[in-house]
Amino acid sequence: MSDLLERLRGRGWRMTSQRRVVAEVLDGDHVHLTADEVHARATQRLPEISRATVYNTLGELVSLGEVLEVATDGRAKRYDPNAHHPHQHLVCSNCGTIRDVRLSGNPLSNLPADERFGFVVAEVEVTYRGLCPDCA
Amino acid sequence: MSDLLERLRGRGWRMTSQRRVVAEVLDGDHVHLTADEVHARATQRLPEISRATVYNTLGELVSLGEVLEVATDGRAKRYDPNAHHPHQHLVCSNCGTIRDVRLSGNPLSNLPADERFGFVVAEVEVTYRGLCPDCA
């Protein structure tokens, strides 16, 4: 359990009950919820919260750099609150489950400047695809 | 220009004019088209081809392992015909352009067996995100 809410307050983020609930639902380790799952959990605490607000809030957290969007082929995007600790993902090709892993080296250093085709590279995303223990 | 069509014939893939056109449009280096772009280009050669057929065909090429799906956050999926030469992607966060790059080492070896959480890992996907020369 990290301090997502505290960080947001510290950045002067306007706080509302909806935003607080979204941030609370999202916070934690190995959390990779879809927008719909976030909405479902938020609804348990705040029955009137709308899908639009969940989407707005998630979009904002992503812009702020406090939450990462994880694109999984075909399925709905997932949201990862662990944006401040670089990590990689193990994704199950069957059920879509995601697990965080942490590698030793820095994958960015694998791409020398002279192979970047003029791109200004900001981040690297490493995804291991396969079957999770349950599906294998 | 590789020999996608030849490989497909060799595998006993039932050939139709629609499928041929899709495979032709897709073939080549540094090609990363969306389904809609494939349809647009295919339509130039074969005006009656339907979107459904393009989607069906793309899905089949992916199942056959001849084409890779590239998920880009939010935007439509892109299709990469270069499935037989392992490579990584440089993706522009602004315009979505994709470029292939080839690293020296094998990224899979970066994840030791004891950090796989019981997953049977089949492949690694490495994506470098940043701004392309035009957008930077």
Place this chain on the structure above:
DNA sequence: CTAGCTGCAAAGCCTTTGCATAAAT
């Protein structure tokens, strides 16, 4: 007070599906 967030409902984009017709082997 007032900038800006919320909820609703409608629309949007991308993709899939069902079924009758057409074509490949």
Place this chain on the structure above:
DNA sequence: ATTTATGCAAAGGCTTTGCAGCTAG
């Protein structure tokens, strides 16, 4: 002849948007 692909149109999932009203600061 038989099996499989095609096209159409409709539906589906996920996400965004417009706007009137509400709320935090």
